[in-house]
Amino acid sequence: EVQLVESGGGLVQPGGSLRLSCAASGFTFSSYEMNWVRQAPGKGLEWVSYISSSGSTIYYADSVKGRFTISRDNAKNSLYLQMNSLRAEDTAVYYCARDKGVYYDSSGPGNYGMDVWGQGTTVTVSS
Amino acid sequence: EIVLTQSPGTLSLSPGERATLSCRASQSVSSSYLAWYQQKPGQAPRLLIYGASSRATGIPDRFSGSGSGTDFTLTISRLEPEDFAVYYCQQYGSSPRAITFGPGTKVDIK
Numbered sequence: 681e682v683q684l685v686e687s688g689g690g691l692v693q694p695g696g697s698l699r700l701s702c703a704a705s706g707f708t709f710s711s712y713e714m715n716w717v718r719q720a721p722g723k724g725l726e727w728v729s730y731i732s733s734s735g736s737t738i739y740y741a742d743s744v745k746g747r748f749t750i751s752r753d754n755a756k757n758s759l760y761l762q763m764n765s766l767r768a769e770d771t772a773v774y775y776c777a778r779d780k781g782v783y784y785d786s787s788g789p790g791n792y793g794m795d796v797w798g799q800g801t802t803v804t805v806s807s
Numbered sequence: 808e809i810v811l812t813q814s815p816g817t818l819s820l821s822p823g824e825r826a827t828l829s830c831r832a833s834q835s836v837s838s839s840y841l842a843w844y845q846q847k848p849g850q851a852p853r854l855l856i857y858g859a860s861s862r863a864t865g866i867p868d869r870f871s872g873s874g875s876g877t878d879f880t881l882t883i884s885r886l887e888p889e890d891f892a893v894y895y896c897q898q899y900g901s902s903p904r905a906i907t908f909g910p911g912t913k914v915d916i917k
Contacts, residue, residue: 715906717852717908724893724895724908724909724910724911725844725846725852725895725897725908725911726908727897727905727906727907727908730904730906737904739904739905741905775851775852777852780857783858785839785858787838787839788837788839789839790837790838790839790840790857790858791839791840791842791857791858791899792857792858792863793842793844793854793856793857793863793897794842794844794852794854794897795854795863795864797851797852797853798851799851800851
């Protein structure tokens, strides 16, 4: 079964740090790009970060740039999000999501979308 | 940065009715990079549509997507009880890559 399982969430004080993990199983993790997406309580989805299959290309949302670091260990089938200098507005459920990647058809390249999601881990930033 | 706007915010319909959800981009978006997701309370999002009009694996054919440029539409031809949920559109930007989601449309039971 294709599965993503997040862990590492919890309660942390403003300015603190937390490291999230996402364990992948049931597919060849090293072949897929990955994302972190978060959802604040009662709010919509917000993309946080992207990492290529090899880890050589990384992007961040402006809201977390300079504070969060995405990484992966393909030997351990794991994705990580190191979160530093946490703020109250970082409070959210954090999802890891598999990016199915790029396709090519008659109109050129496209993207298959995020086709596998974990159940999420909750991060609460509060004093 | 491309901003996605979804309308209406809430759509109140009965089972069996047709649902039409709109996603509008602040500037032209390649349809190949436009996706739709469904999210039910307490659950992770589920990919419905990619490339603006292609159904993801296992998605029933009552779900269809269309559109180009700045205007995209998700249509549910006949609402089933399990379709009442929140729907998000999403686009992949480029140079540098950025991913944005719309604010969502809630489809609830009338």
